[in-house]
Amino acid sequence: SRTLSLAVIPGDGIGPEVIAEAEKVLDRALSGSDISVTKERFSLGAARYLETGDVLTDDDLDAISSKDAILLGAVGGKPGDPRLKDANIERGLLLKLRFSLDHYVNLRPTRVYPGVPSPLSDAGDVDFVVVREGTEGPYVGNGGSIREGTDHEIANEVSVNTAYGVDRVVRFAFEKAQSRRRRLTLVHKTNVLVFSGSLWKRTVDAVGTEFPDVEVDYLHVDAATIFMVTDPARFDVIVTDNLFGDILTDLAGAISGGIGLAASGNLNPAGTFPSMFEPVHGSAPDIAGQQIADPTAAILSVALMLDHFSLTTQAAAVSKAVEADIAERTGAPRTTTEIGDAIVARLTGEALASEPRQEEN
Numbered sequence: 074s075r076t077l078s079l080a081v082i083p084g085d086g087i088g089p090e091v092i093a094e095a096e097k098v099l100d101r102a103l104s105g106s107d108i109s110v111t112k113e114r115f116s117l118g119a120a121r122y123l124e125t126g127d128v129l130t131d132d133d134l135d136a137i138s139s140k141d142a143i144l145l146g147a148v149g150g151k152p153g154d155p156r157l158k159d160a161n162i163e164r165g166l167l168l169k170l171r172f173s174l175d176h177y178v179n180l181r182p183t184r185v186y187p188g189v190p191s192p193l194s195d196a197g198d199v200d201f202v203v204v205r206e207g208t209e210g211p212y213v214g215n216g217g218s219i220r221e222g223t224d225h226e227i228a229n230e231v232s233v234n235t236a237y238g239v240d241r242v243v244r245f246a247f248e249k250a251q252s253r254r255r256r257l258t259l260v261h262k263t264n265v266l267v268f269s270g271s272l273w274k275r276t277v278d279a280v281g282t283e284f285p286d287v288e289v290d291y292l293h294v295d296a297a298t299i300f301m302v303t304d305p306a307r308f309d310v311i312v313t314d315n316l317f318g319d320i321l322t323d324l325a326g327a328i329s330g331g332i333g334l335a336a337s338g339n340l341n342p343a344g345t346f347p348s349m350f351e352p353v354h355g356s357a358p359d360i361a362g363q364q365i366a367d368p369t370a371a372i373l374s375v376a377l378m379l380d381h382f383s384l385t386t387q388a389a390a391v392s393k394a395v396e397a398d399i400a401e402r403t404g405a406p407r408t409t410t411e412i413g414d415a416i417v418a419r420l421t422g423e424a425l426a427s428e429p430r431q432e433e434n
């Protein structure tokens with residue numbers, strides 16, 4: 074028997090609504106197994122900040138760091154809310170977790186599921202995964218503003234790319250490609266961002282010699298957005314920097330039939346720190362509290378978590394249950410809870426006992 078300790082951060086807006094469903098699915102997926110989950114809930118996000126002034130205390134960070142994994146809904150308030158101007162929840166909480174826990178791989182799979190109305194009339198067989206670097210790039214916050222607020226202001230953002238950081242994420246991406254369709258696309262903007270672009274390109278070339286059976290391709294990020302719309306089936310594994318990966322994965326969510334389907338794992342592959350699983354979407358203040366958010370992304374993030382713990386049977390059962398649910402999404406719109414319940418109902422003893430498919434995310 075095995076115990077998994079989990080930090081649950083429901084967060085703001087639709088976060089608690091979708092996490093409630095994700096937890097139900099997790100509990101059901103592990104019921105009848107010899108794995109027990111202990112959960113500790115952390116009230117973090119814009120709501121906590123407005124109440125207490127805390128963004129992420131050292132005590133909370135320590136407690137979260139001691140867990141086996143983190144399940145997070147979404148954090149952040151309504152974009153532009155003046156009360157949150159000084160808090161910077163995104164940097165002080167979400168990015169702080171990703172950076173402190175060394176989540177250098179941000180894994181974001183995309184599939185166009187049969188039956189889902191994609192905005193693309195003929196998407197083809199879309200099944201790719203974006204390996205987004207998670208701890209470097211323009212996200213490091215290594216910039217500043219000179220003469221702020223004057224006509225002579227100069228605002229700089231610095232993108233940090235280290236040989237160590239690029240090598241480890243590129244290596245992960247090659248390994249991922251090798252376990253899939255053996256096709257890796259580096260996405261960057263080497264024609265303009267020449268220094269970091271050169272490091273990424275040289276790293277992919279060098280690591281690629283160790284993976285001779287993986288076919289390597291390169292696209293500038295602007296062109297990558299074209300192909301993601303016109304021919305997304307061409308992609309298998311995309312490796313890219315933190316910011317390009319952020320943008321491409323919202324686009325990927327949209328073409329797959331909605332951001333409510335897009336799951337992600339912030340991975341620390343070595344297991345030194347707990348990995349964190351969360352939907353790609355945010356707190357969606359525009360639809361919060363109405364039970365209309367799609368919990369699928371949060372539920373598929375649970376599947377990624379199960380995979381991370383090598384619980385492949387359970388992970389595959391959750392993915393299959395989601396797939397079956399999605400295939401029948403034609404009737405009247407359902408509430409967040411109804412979707413969660415329908416997916417839980419598909420996780421029968423039989424579904425949980427079957428062999429996993431020979432497939433990976």
Ligand code: NAD
Nearest residue numbers: 147148149150152163333353354355356357359360366367
């Ligand atoms: P958002 O992803 O919250 O919303 C964008 C649009 O997608 C909205 O119209 C929303 O209603 C819709 N949407 C999002 N999730 C949905 C779901 N599950 N089902 C149905 N529709 C869904 O992005 P935003 O509006 O730019 O950001 C809102 C807040 O969330 C901001 O504070 C932002 O910083 C934060 N944010 C947090 C995370 C995170 O915690 N991981 C991620 C992205 C944004």
Ligand code: IPM
Nearest residue numbers: 149163164167168319353355
């Ligand atoms: C995401 C979000 C975050 C990011 C923000 C909220 C910091 O957009 O998880 O995609 O940019 O990584």
Ligand code: MN
Nearest residue numbers: 319320323353
């Ligand atoms: Mn994003």
